[in-house]
Each structure stands twice: as structure tokens, then as C-alpha cells.
Amino acid sequence: MKSIRTGIIGVGNCASSLVQGRFYYSDSEAHIPGLITRNFGGYFACDIEFVAAIDVDRRKVGKDLSEAIFAPPNCTTIFQKEIPHLDVPVEMGYMIDSIPEHTAFYPEAERFDPLPQRYRSEKEAKRAIVSYLKERRVEVLVNYLPVGSERNTYFYADCALEAGCAFVNAIPVFVCRDYGDKFKKAGLPLLGDDIKSQVGATIIHRVLTRLFEDRGMPVKRTYQLNVGGNTDFLNMLDRSRLQSKKQSKTQAVLSQMNGGPEDPRLVHIGPSDYVPWLKDNKLCFLRIEAEHFGGVPMHVEVRLSVEDSPNSAGVIVDAIRAAKVALDRGLSGPIVEASAYLFKSPPVQYDDSVAKEMLRKFAEPTLKPKVALGSSTVSR
Numbered sequence: 001m002k003s004i005r006t007g008i009i010g011v012g013n014c015a016s017s018l019v020q021g022r023f024y025y026s027d028s029e030a031h032i033p034g035l036i037t038r039n040f041g042g043y044f045a046c047d048i049e050f051v052a053a054i055d056v057d058r059r060k061v062g063k064d065l066s067e068a069i070f071a072p073p074n075c076t077t078i079f080q081k082e083i084p085h086l087d088v089p090v091e092m093g094y095m096i097d098s099i100p101e102h103t104a105f106y107p108e109a110e111r112f113d114p115l116p117q118r119y120r121s122e123k124e125a126k127r128a129i130v131s132y133l134k135e136r137r138v139e140v141l142v143n144y145l146p147v148g149s150e151r152n153t154y155f156y157a158d159c160a161l162e163a164g165c166a167f168v169n170a171i172p173v174f175v176c177r178d179y180g181d182k183f184k185k186a187g188l189p190l191l192g193d194d195i196k197s198q199v200g201a202t203i204i205h206r207v208l209t210r211l212f213e214d215r216g217m218p219v220k221r222t223y224q225l226n227v228g229g230n231t232d233f234l235n236m237l238d239r240s241r242l243q244s245k246k247q248s249k250t251q252a253v254l255s256q257m258n259g260g261p262e263d264p265r266l267v268h269i270g271p272s273d274y275v276p277w278l279k280d281n282k283l284c285f286l287r288i289e290a291e292h293f294g295g296v297p298m299h300v301e302v303r304l305s306v307e308d309s310p311n312s313a314g315v316i317v318d319a320i321r322a323a324k325v326a327l328d329r330g331l332s333g334p335i336v337e338a339s340a341y342l343f344k345s346p347p348v349q350y351d352d353s354v355a356k357e358m359l360r361k362f363a364e365p366t367l368k369p370k371v372a373l374g375s376s377t378v379s380r
Contacts, residue, residue: 004043006139007052007165009156010098010144011090013059013076013230013280014170016069017313018142020080022048024051025285025317036198037318041325042365044334047318048367050086054129054156056114061092072109073231076280076309091132092118094125097315098149100238103231110234110276112146126159140323141165142316147172147232148241154179157228157299161186166323170316171234172248172307184333189326191319191335194248194344197311201226201284202252202344207350208288208300209249210256217290217298219257221266224249225285228271228308236271246343248272255349273354282308314335315342322362 008015028044034046053065060068063086088377095117103111106138119125133141141160145152153173160167161182169175169192176192183190196203205224212219227233236242249269261267274346284304292298322338339346341355350358 002043003047003049003091004320005139006048006320007054007133007138007141008050008065008138008144009054009066009093009142010059010146011065011071011074012144013074013232013309013313014145014316015142016074016076018308018316019050019065019083020078021068021310021313022046022050023083024080028116028194034314036314037321037363039358039365040318040321040363041328042349043321043324045321047116048317048320050357052133052138053088053090054113055090055133056093056095056099058113058115061115063090064088064091071244072302073111073113074186075230077307079270079310091263094119094122094152094155095131096122096149096151096155098145098152100146100148100241102238103234106234108307112231122155126155126162129156129159130162133159133165138165139161139167140320142168142170142320143169143175146235146240146241147245148235149173150244153171157182161188164188166190166327166355167192168316168319169193170312170319172345173245174248174345176339176345180334180347183247187330187332189323189331189335190322190333191326191339192208192343192345193310193339194252194317195247195319196252196306196342197306197308197342198314200306200308200380201282201286202249203352204284204302204304205253205286205334206256208286208302209253210292210351212288213256213258217292219260220289220291221261222285222288223268224253224270225272226270227273227275227278227283228280228310229276230280230300232283233271234276235273237274253351256351280308283305291317298376310331313355318359318363319344323361325362335362 025045167191172194
């Protein structure tokens with residue numbers, strides 16, 4: 001039986017939704033709503049096999065992944081209660097900048113509760129984690145670390161390179177930009193950066209700004225404010241961790257405009273606050289101002305309420321399968337055809353309709369083998 005041997009870094013809410021989804025879509029013949037791509041290059045969601053997991057929280061480390069995904073502070077909706085024992089004990093990771101200090105002042109049920117460091121040095125940690133990934137024969141490694149984990153993300157990207165894993169970077173750290181050549185030279189696929197949701201704040205904002213542009217009404221000013229109650233929003237109360245997040249979300253929207261407003265202060269996009277009782281539900285408040293015929297002003301306001309983690313998992317299942325397809329086809333470096341549609345900050349930005357068609361063609365099971373060329377791929 002074919003499978004995609006997958007490892008997860010960070011067993012949080014997104015990982016919980018991903019693992020639940022793997023078993024929710026366990027019947028490859030059933031046409032159940034919720035997937036962008038049902039058959040991706042011959043692989044179905046149920047072909048994802050979880051073989052490794054890394055975390056640092058004392059409530060998760062040592063537990064089987066099937067149990068750890070439901071441990072605090074995870075608070076996402078449980079839509080698939082029946083998860084079989086996976087024989088994947090969560091392994092202790094290595095902390096560099098993944099745990100923000102301010103969270104220590106919040107209730108334990110809402111925050112991370114890290115164990116003491118297991119390794120005496122970064123070198124020792126890398127050696128142990130690379131050995132673990134090799135032992136578990138991981139093919140695709142998914143990075144789900146908290147926003148702002150810049151150094152930790154590059155640490156795990158290095159581990160993936162040494163262990164021979166494709167790397168899927170779900171967070172706003174620009175690995176494709178900085179490590180694209182390294183993965184190309186290693187003969188390994190790289191997908192990223194910063195996963196889009198299926199229908200979230202960024203994709204709605206992108207579509208609306210493109211609509212305004214296409215209808216002859218350039219955007220004069222816009223904002224996108226987001227609030228939520230999961231550890232992601234708690235983490236982002238530390239504004240020093242948000243530089244890459246704001247850059248990623250802002251560029252994802254600006255890329256759909258013909259230049260955008262001249263004053264960058266007229267485009268404000270970013271997380272706003274942490275509201276614990278919202279849990280994994282995210283609220284987005286979006287406003288776009290423009291002028292239509294005759295210079296007459298108009299505006300549109302949108303309020304979005306969405307469960308954050310399933311919204312992300314619905315895209316990651318495509319990214320994991322895209323990484324495996326890339327491995328099968330001998331592709332290496334940033335996989336633009338998949339990243340352009342699935343991530344906020346791909347190596348190259350495309351209009352969403354163009355990116356969707358690129359992904360569709362890439363996902364065709366009968367597609368001829370390709371070879372990577374720079375940050376894109378071409379047929380042999």
C-alpha cells in the first residue's frame with residue numbers, strides 16, 4: 001500500500017486538525033466535501049501516514065500522537081473522535097526561539113508548558129533529531145512551529161536537509177527565499193512559505209482587492225484585523241514576533257494590486273488581539289475603500305468567523321501530497337506550481353486563478369516527470 005511518511009514539528013491545533021482530517025477522509029472512494037484536491041498525483045488524503053512528531057510541551061511529549069493532538073492547550077473543534085493508536089510517541093524537540101516568554105503569565109490551560117531542554121547544545125540536538133527522522137524514515141516534514149520561530153525553523157530545515165526529507169513550511173519564515181538553493185542542491189523539494197487557509201482572511205482579501213482592480217476601482221486604503229483565542233493569537237501578543245507575519249500577509253494582498261496605495265500606512269494587515277473564550281475561532285474584520293465612477297467614494301466591510309485550524313489543514317493535505325509527488329518526480333528546490341496557490345509567500349506570486357490552474361496541472365496523476373529549474377519546474 002502506498003503511503004506518504006509524514007513527520008510533524010509542533011503538535012498544536014493545526015496538527016490536531018490535520019491528523020483528525022486524515023481519518024475523517026479515510027475512504028478514498030467517498031466524495032466528501034472539504035478537500036481542494038481529492039486525487040493529488042495519485043495520492044489521497046488517507047495515504048498520509050504519520051510516522052514522527054516533535055513537540056516540547058510536557059503534556060504531549062511521550063504520548064502517542066493520537067492522544068497528544070487532544071492535549072491542552074489545543075482547543076480546536078474535535079470533528080473526528082476515533083483516531084487509532086498510531087505508534088508515534090511525541091519526541092522532545094529543541095527550543096531556540098519557539099516559546100515566547102510572555103505566555104508564562106497566562107493560565108497553564110491556555111499556554112505552552114515546555115519541558116526543560118533535553119540537549120546540551122544545538123549540535124547535539126540536531127544530531128539526535130536527524131537520527132530520529134532517519135530512523136522513522138520520514139519523507140515529508142511539516143513545520144507547525146509558533147509564529148516568530150525564525151531560528152528554530154531554520155534549525156529544523158537543516159535537520160530535514162541532513163535527514164533527506166522534503167520540507168513543508170506552514171509558518172511565516174521565508175525558508176523558500178533563504179534555503180531554496182540548499183534544497184535544490186540536496187535534491188529535495190521545498191514548499192512554502194506561510195500556509196493559506198481554504199477560505200480565510202487573506203484569500204478573501206486577495207479576491208476582493210483583485211475584483212476592485214479588475215472593475216476599474218483601485219483600492220485607496222484597506223485594513224484587515226484578526227482576533228482569536230488559540231495559542232497562535234496568544235503568541236502574537238508579543239509584537240516583536242510579528243515582522244515576518246505582517247510582511248507575509250501584507251505582500252499576499254498587495255501582490256494582487258497594481259501597485260496599491262502610495263502610502264504603505266494605508267494598508268494595515270495583521271493580528272489584533274487575543275480573546276481566550278474564542279478558542280480556535282478566528283474573527284476577521286476587513287474594510288476596503290475605493291472610488292467608483294465620477295470619483296464617488298464607496299467601501300465594503302466583511303466580518304469573517306472561521307475555525308482557524310481546520311481551515312489550514314484543508315490546505316496542508318494538498319501541500320503534503322504535493323511534496324510527495326515532487327519526490328516521486330525527482331523535483332528539488334522550491335516547488336512553485338504548488339506553493340503559488342497553497343501559501344501566502346511563495347517564491348513567485350501569481351493571480352489566484354493562474355495559480356489554481358498551475359496546481360491542477362501539477363496534481364494530474366499522468367503528468368510526465370519534471371526536473372526543477374531554478375525556483376520553477378519544467379517538463380523533460
